[in-house]
Amino acid sequence: MSMPRCDQTIAWTALQGHFEAHGRGFDLREAFARDAGRFDAFGVSAPEVYADLSKNRWDDTTRRLLVELAEECGLPAHRDAMLRGDPINTTEGRAVLHTALRAPRGTAPFSDDVHEVLDRLLAYAEEVRAVDRSGFTDVVNIGIGGSDLGPQMAVPALQAYSHPGLKLHFVSNVDGHDIAPVLQQLNPATTLFIIASKTFTTQETMANAQAALAWFKATGGTDIARHFVGVTTNIAAAAQLGIHQTFGFWDWVGGRYSLWSAIGLPLAIAIGAEGFREFLAGAHAMDQHFAQAPLESNLPVQLGLLDVWYRNFHGFSSRSVAPYHQGLKRFPAYLQQLEMESNGKCVDAEGRRFAYATSPVVWGEPGTNGQHAYFQMLHQGTDVIPVEFIAVKTTSHDRSPLPDTVRAGLADQHVKLLANCLAQSQALMLGKTAADALNEKAPTASATLDRQVLANHRSFPGNRPSSTLVLEALTPRSLGALIALYEHRVFVSGAIWGINSFDQWGVELGKALCSQLLPRFATGEAEGLDASTAGLLARLRG
């Protein structure tokens, strides 16, 4: 479906005017002083997630114009086309139906196929979890990108719900330093390898699968059929590698949207069939919200529109994600693929070069660790970087088998964690004037430096925007909803920009050049190479 280019819409022009009049000079502190109801007015509730969007540089008019932009760009129709299964991934001629993977039986396209594999997958996960019978102690997922980042992120996130007798490992990098330390810990008699690759051709995964097979045979492993399982759309290629136990999925599931498919097997093994179904149900609840809620109160829509406002009007080129939950330590990495592989494009769905910016850089670390690393720059650096805080109200460590006294201490630590989270968004917004800094005591500051100079160093510009997402608890259901929220938010900004968010041609050139360079490492042949690559090849060979 052809959509009007966003920069040629009436709403875009209106937003440009609005930005010049009210956006460029927008001050969050003044906005809160003007409007006592701002917090409520800019709060959005979605299944499992509440979002405080009030500490962002926008007002009612901005939001109204952004919704008009979404309508003019045909966002609702594009969303419906995706959910219906139209081939919106035009460059690959594919439908985009990750939502069908979490829809109840009989309610979405391909339901019979989806539920047949899901039932089989979950039955298998339960077999593995019955460790007294299965004998497994370790499960190693070998995959990369979308065949790694999802399970690698979700398994620690749901550690509190995980099988205590099974250790999950993740190997992705072609660098042997990734797999070597994992293999050293394993016993072939008690290890299950999952070879996860949509295509079953990915260099890294094939190399690591070969290494795992070689290790298995060399250390006395005998039953490959029992100890290796494949997850792929290319069952034939798995069979060629000697892996006959497989779970399939389909070309309408993008790699970075595949955690809901059999790619989620490590998670299903960790949290069990019931937990995995809850995870899917949380995502489905978010799908329904995305499909049905009015654009004004639709959380993925509001977040995606805010992204457009910041990227294209304010010119902010990055967004930092700070999950205040250690379980979400890999969430920023997961989001990097989701957002940047989806929307990091410079031509629109019709192949026309963009005259406007697209995907921001997405990055971050869990709080409070990030505070002691790069938050300095967020508070006082020259760039404005919107921050997205994720706060989880209740803990999961009360489920752990620790002594009561320790658990009580950890509960206190949780309050400290939440206080830090709120303090950071507060500090970003409020800042501190040099005049205030001048009046403060600074015991660690130089006693000889001019006081005004010192105050300049100790002042904060403030007015730095942030959003805070709040979960009641980090559960299979809420994690499912949270991930689906981000998927749809990326869809929204991509749809406004006119991007095909579901292909990734940008990864191909490096892969092709790598294949050409590989034999040169054996021969040393530098003919036809640029001087830098030839020089580096000579240094790295041998």
Ligand code: F6P
């Ligand atoms: O890096 C490109 C990419 O194709 C990703 O989109 C994908 O998630 C990853 O490689 C892994 O691909 P596969 O699952 O086919 O091994």
